[in-house]
Amino acid sequence: MANRAALEELVRLQGERVRGLKQQKADAEQIEDEVAKLLKLKAQLGPDESKQKFVLKTPKGTRDYSPRQMAVREKVFDVIIRCFKRHGAEVIDTPVFELKETLTGKYGEDSKLIYDLKDQGGELLSLRYDLTVPFARYLAMNKLTNIKRYHIAKVYRRDNPAMTRGRYREFYQCDFDIAGQFDPMIPDAECLKIMCEILSSLQIGDFLVKVNDRRILDGMFAICGVPDSKFRTICSSVDKLDKVSWEDVKNEMVGEKGLAPEVADRIGDYVQQHGGVSLVEQLLQDPKLSQNKQALEGLGDLKLLFEYLTLFGIADKISFDLSLARGLDYYTGVIYEAVLLQIPAQAGEEPLGVGSVAAGGRYDGLVGMFDPKGRKVPCVGLSIGVERIFSIVEQRLEASEEKVRTTETQVLVASAQKKLLEERLKLVSELWDAGIKAELLYKKNPKLLNQLQYCEEAGIPLVAIIGEQELKDGVIKLRLVASREEVDVQREDLVEEIKRRTSQPLCIC
Numbered sequence: 457m458a459n460r461a462a463l464e465e466l467v468r469l470q471g472e473r474v475r476g477l478k479q480q481k482a483d484a485e486q487i488e489d490e491v492a493k494l495l496k497l498k499a500q501l502g503p504d505e506s507k508q509k510f511v512l513k514t515p516k517g518t519r520d521y522s523p524r525q526m527a528v529r530e531k532v533f534d535v536i537i538r539c540f541k542r543h544g545a546e547v548i549d550t551p552v553f554e555l556k557e558t559l560t561g562k563y564g565e566d567s568k569l570i571y572d573l574k575d576q577g578g579e580l581l582s583l584r585y586d587l588t589v590p591f592a593r594y595l596a597m598n599k600l601t602n603i604k605r606y607h608i609a610k611v612y613r614r615d616n617p618a619m620t621r622g623r624y625r626e627f628y629q630c631d632f633d634i635a636g637q638f639d640p641m642i643p644d645a646e647c648l649k650i651m652c653e654i655l656s657s658l659q660i661g662d663f664l665v666k667v668n669d670r671r672i673l674d675g676m677f678a679i680c681g682v683p684d685s686k687f688r689t690i691c692s693s694v695d696k697l698d699k700v701s702w703e704d705v706k707n708e709m710v711g712e713k714g715l716a717p718e719v720a721d722r723i724g725d726y727v728q729q730h731g732g733v734s735l736v737e738q739l740l741q742d743p744k745l746s747q748n749k750q751a752l753e754g755l756g757d758l759k760l761l762f763e764y765l766t767l768f769g770i771a772d773k774i775s776f777d778l779s780l781a782r783g784l785d786y787y788t789g790v791i792y793e794a795v796l797l798q799i800p801a802q803a804g805e806e807p808l809g810v811g812s813v814a815a816g817g818r819y820d821g822l823v824g825m826f827d828p829k830g831r832k833v834p835c836v837g838l839s840i841g842v843e844r845i846f847s848i849v850e851q852r853l854e855a856s857e858e859k860v861r862t863t864e865t866q867v868l869v870a871s872a873q874k875k876l877l878e879e880r881l882k883l884v885s886e887l888w889d890a891g892i893k894a895e896l897l898y899k900k901n902p903k904l905l906n907q908l909q910y911c912e913e914a915g916i917p918l919v920a921i922i923g924e925q926e927l928k929d930g931v932i933k934l935r936l937v938a939s940r941e942e943v944d945v946q947r948e949d950l951v952e953e954i955k956r957r958t959s960q961p962l963c964i965c
Contacts, residue, residue, distance in 0.1 A: 463501045470494045517617035517625025523862035528849050529842075533608065535657045536630050536840055540606040543650055545632055548605050550590040552612075556580040562589050562822070564785040565692050569613045583612035587631040588786070588819065588837065595635055596826035601833050602636035624843055633837030635823070641757055644790050644818060645764035647838045651794055651814050652770045654840060660848050662797040663813065665770075666730070666777040669758055670787050670817070672739075675751025676778070679744045680722035682715065688785055689713055694727055695781035698795070698812070702728060730777040733762040754789070761790065782817055790836070791817035796848075813841045861915040866958045868916050869896040870907040872923035872933075877901070879922050883932070887920075890951040894920075911937045918954060 474490050514520060521529065559570055559582050571583040584590050587607045595603070608630045617624050632650055634643040648665060655663045673694070677687050693709045702724055709715040709723075726745075729735060736759050745751045758776060765771040782791040794814040816838030823833040853860060869884040871877075877900045887894040895916070897907055904921070911919055921933040921942075931944040934953060945953045 460501070463497065467494065467497045467501060470497055515625075517615070517619070519619065519624070524860045525846075525850060527860050527862045528853065529846055532658060532842060532845055532849065533630070536654055536842070537606070537608070539650055539654050539657065540630075540632050543604070543632070543646065545604050545606040548591070548594065548607055549609065550584070550587070550594055550607070552610065553581045553583050554590055554593065556582045558582075558593050558826075559585060559589055562784075562786055562825070564688050566613075566784065569615050571612045571614050585613060586611050587629050587839070588633070589822065591631070591633060591837075592786075592819075592822040592835070593826050595823045595833055595835075600635065604632075604634050606630070606632045627843040630840040630842050631837055632839075633835055635833050635835045637834055641761045641764055641790075644836050645761055645768060647816060647836055648761075648765060648774065648792060649768045649770060651792070651816070651838050651840075652773050655794060655814065658845060658849075660796065660813070660845060663773070663794050664797055665774050665792055665794045665814075666780045667758065667761070667774055667790065667792045668777055668780040668782075669754035669790050670782075671750040671754030671789060672745075672758070672778070673781060675745060675748035675754065676723065676726050678750075679748055680726070681719040682723070686713065686715065690715060690723070691781045694723070694779060697727060697779040698793075727779040730775050730779070732771070732774070732776060733759065735776050736762065757790065782815065786819040786822045787817045788820045789818035791815075792838070811844055813844050815839055815841070859915065863895075863914060863916075864893050865895050865914065865916045866893045867895075867918040867920050867954050868907060868911050869894055870904060870919050870921050871902070872904050872921055872926075874901040876922055876924075879927065883920065883922060887951065887954070892951060892954055908935075908937070917958060920950065920954075 470490070470493055474487065474494055477487050477490060553573060556572060557580070560567070563570070563585060566585070570585050573581040573583065587609060591605070591607065594600075608628060610626055611629050612626055615623065615625060632647065634647065636643075648667070651665060670691075673691060674687055677690060678684075682690050690709055690713065693705050693713065696708075697705055706717075706720045706724060709720045710717050731738075736755055739745055740752075740755050740759070745755075762771060762774070762776075765774055780791060780793055782793065792815065793812050795812050816836070818834070818836040820832055820834040823835065824830045867887065869880050869887065871880050880896050884894050884896045897910060908919060910916075917937055919935040919937060921935055923933065926933055926944070929944075930947055932947055932950050933942055934945050934950070934957075935942045936957070
């Protein structure tokens with residue numbers, strides 16, 4: 457650093473010498489020689505890294521959210537949280553990072569996407585990849601065997617982001633889980649019911665929930681001839697069938713993962729089937745699959761699940777799909793994934809899935825991985841893909857140019873004449889103390905027109921106008937912004953009148 461400081465001083469002195477010679481209109485050859493010396497000194501100095509241009513941006517795969525976008529997000533969160541609470545869930549929270557050991561070995565091939573942190577005091581840490589593994593750790597740590605919980609928080613994945621499709625490196629998950637020993641398929645059916653309730657309430661388009669069972673997949677792999685050691689990696693390949701063709705999946709299984717072509721063909725005969733309870737019945741009669749104990753258990757549970765889904769009135773939204781695999785290692789039973797459907801181009805064609813917006817399943821062994829004695833706590837849950845939902849809602853609002861309210865202000869305290877700032881401050885304070893959402897403009901003597909225009913732009917429904925005559929009469933003029941109707945209200949009745957007129961919940965869009 458000392459050498460650099462000395463060089464910088466030499467550059468400064470040489471620069472002054474060059475400027476002095478130019479001012480004196482010295483000989484051109486002399487100036488040229490001195491400029492050459494200056495350039496040589498600057499070359500020795502090199503670039504100053506601390507002064508390099510700083511690019512102001514968010515890190516790759518992350519984004520800022522404007523007030524308008526946050527208003528949309530809050531509305532979506534509200535729909536989701538109200539549904540979770542309606543089904544009796546409690547809320548928990550966990551740290552944004554976990555011990556690296558907690559997350560290791562839980563996500564299969566996706567483990568490479570975990571963000572590891574530098575050692576910051578004797579512990580190797582990683583940012584949480586999802587909310588399920590921290591939940592299982594929480595259960596084991598607190599020796600809980602029974603809870604129905606929801607958790608909404610950010611998770612982190614070192615993935616290639618596709619932000620236009622709602623795929624980020626930092627994003628929210630909205631999880632609902634039921635932990636405990638219960639009779640088969642009752643909690644599982646409720647999770648599917650919750651998923652359908654939320655997607656229907658958000659009105660983002662038609663959707664279909666694909667359902668399968670890991671035991672059926674494992675049984676199918678076994679009878680098709682997949683070695684036990686390749687079950688999880690082949691499962692990961694099958695899970696790509698919603699994005700790529702069967703031929704591409706087969707090529708990956710054979711070319712990259714060393715599966716025999718005839719084994720891949722046998723898998724193909726199964727995984728390209730989908731339907732309802734009739735397909736479950738059909739596979740129960742399959743001479744090979746029905747001989748596999750795991751597959752038989754999975755098919756029996758799916759048959760029971762469809763009975764409960766019919767009672768819940770959502771069986772028409774559910775499709776038994778043998779291609780659904782869910783790549784995460786911790787699933788042990790029923791798995792499911794909701795996709796939005798694209799309207800078919802031609803009548804009679806099947807609707808196409810345009811992206812997953814919710815998913816989940818049963819993971820009965822995860823808590824036992826953290827328990828010193830290996831005690832298992834059966835769990836089933838779901839996660840709503842809110843980032844994709846936000847993208848869809850935002851795109852729709854952009855296309856429709858709908859106005860979105862970014863505040864919940866009920867009333868603006870305004871004045872009709874000058875020198876009424878003190879009265880406005882007194883009134884707005886009274887309203888705040890009474891629990892009214894109120895604002896005023898931060899000017900001593902704002903024009904009434906400017907105050908009314910602010911209300912229209914911000915979507916504030918009411919204006920409480922103070923004037924000299926109103927002060928004498930002990931009233932406040934209450935103006936309805938939408939209709940421009942004005943009524944005089946006794947000051948002592950103002951709070952109740954505002955509450956009465958804003959009792960309907962304010963929609964943000």
